[in-house]
Amino acid sequence: MTVPFTTDRPALVDRLRAAGCVYAEDEADLLLQAADSPTLLADLVARRIAGEPLEHLLGWAEFCGLRVAVDPGVFVPRGRTALLVATAAAVTGPAPAVVDLCCGSGATTLALARRLAPRWLAAADIDPAAVACARRNLSALGVPVFQGDLFAPLPETWRGRLDLVVANAPYVPTAAVELLPPEARLHEAPVALDGGPDGLAVLRRVAAGAGRWLAPGGHLVVEAAVTQVDSLCAAFADAGLAPDVRHDEEMEATAVVGRRAA
Structure with missing residues (x-):
């Protein structure tokens, strides 16, 4: 069954949390900021729920107070x-x-x-x-x-x-x-x-x-x-x-x- 996509933040948080994302609220905010269209947001959320690292979707990771670019397939700094x-x-x-x-x-x-x-x-x-x-x-x-x-x-x-x-x-x-x-x-x-x-x-x-x-x-x-x-x-x-x-x-x-x- 296909879940209807929504840009509503609480609904996004619920979907991310149900997928096992521990920091669902923070992730929802970052994904909303990263997407410049509902279509892109729907794609990012679907990929995150499928298990892709958030950092690969955003294209960056925060490390020691710095924003570091992280390409797909590259180790995400912990x-x-x-x-x-x-x-x-x-x-x-x-x-x-x-x-x-x-x-x-x-x-x-x-x-x-x-x-x-x-x-x-x-x-x-x-x-x-x-x-x-x-x-x-x-x-x-x-x-x-x-x-x-x-x-x-x-x-x-x-x-x-x-x-x-x-x-x-x-x-x-x-x-x-x-x-x-x-x-x-x-x-x-x-x-x-x-x-x-x-x-x-x-x-x-x-x-x-x-x-x-x-x-x-x-x-x-x-x-x-x-x-x-x-x-x-x-x-x-x-x-x-x-x-x-x-x-x-x-x-x-x-x-x-x-x-x-x-």
């Missing part, structure tokens, strides 16, 4: 990653050389550009769609975005000179990917979600590479699940990085810091 940003800003020194790996839309890079005064800043991702999106977000800042696997596309002259490396790498165990909400599982790139058998396959490689790319006294900051902390700290230690853990219960966020010896 609010909990604000802990990674805050931790990275707290541990690094003045005018750092910074690289954001697994940058996705470039949201973390944008937030760090605003909080720090980096002498140079770059981002990288293996997913072509993410790279294109990040380049659009970062073009006004003149920040280069490299396409490739972790450190591989970076200029070799940067090896051993980075003060800060951040990475919101995939850390969902492969078997748990199918348990993710459909809006993530069906609409975001698998390479941005699947972290291998225990979720740490990519993060171990990040740690191993960081030991070679960080300057003495430099820091690696990554996001992980709280249940992964012990294994990840061991991987950091194996890579020659002194580990430290930051956790925010309110955001349900965990960041792990590794420091290369001075």
Whole structure:
């Protein structure tokens, strides 16, 4: 049975809530603002009810007080990653050389550009769609975005000179990917979600590479699940990085810091 479409806000809220949208009232307001015609609004609401991420429909996500463009298929920045940003800003020194790996839309890079005064800043991702999106977000800042696997596309002259490396790498165990909400599982790139058998396959490689790319006294900051902390700290230690853990219960966020010896 086809439900008649309406621009009536309370009716939209009811439809979104019935579809499982937790923040139905906020979503209704955003969809109403985004649509310039009843036809477009009907399409957006139908797609949202079908499970498409709100951010992909709007074309942007809010992150750390910034509006970040997010293209279809690109990983949507999560609010909990604000802990990674805050931790990275707290541990690094003045005018750092910074690289954001697994940058996705470039949201973390944008937030760090605003909080720090980096002498140079770059981002990288293996997913072509993410790279294109990040380049659009970062073009006004003149920040280069490299396409490739972790450190591989970076200029070799940067090896051993980075003060800060951040990475919101995939850390969902492969078997748990199918348990993710459909809006993530069906609409975001698998390479941005699947972290291998225990979720740490990519993060171990990040740690191993960081030991070679960080300057003495430099820091690696990554996001992980709280249940992964012990294994990840061991991987950091194996890579020659002194580990430290930051956790925010309110955001349900965990960041792990590794420091290369001075």
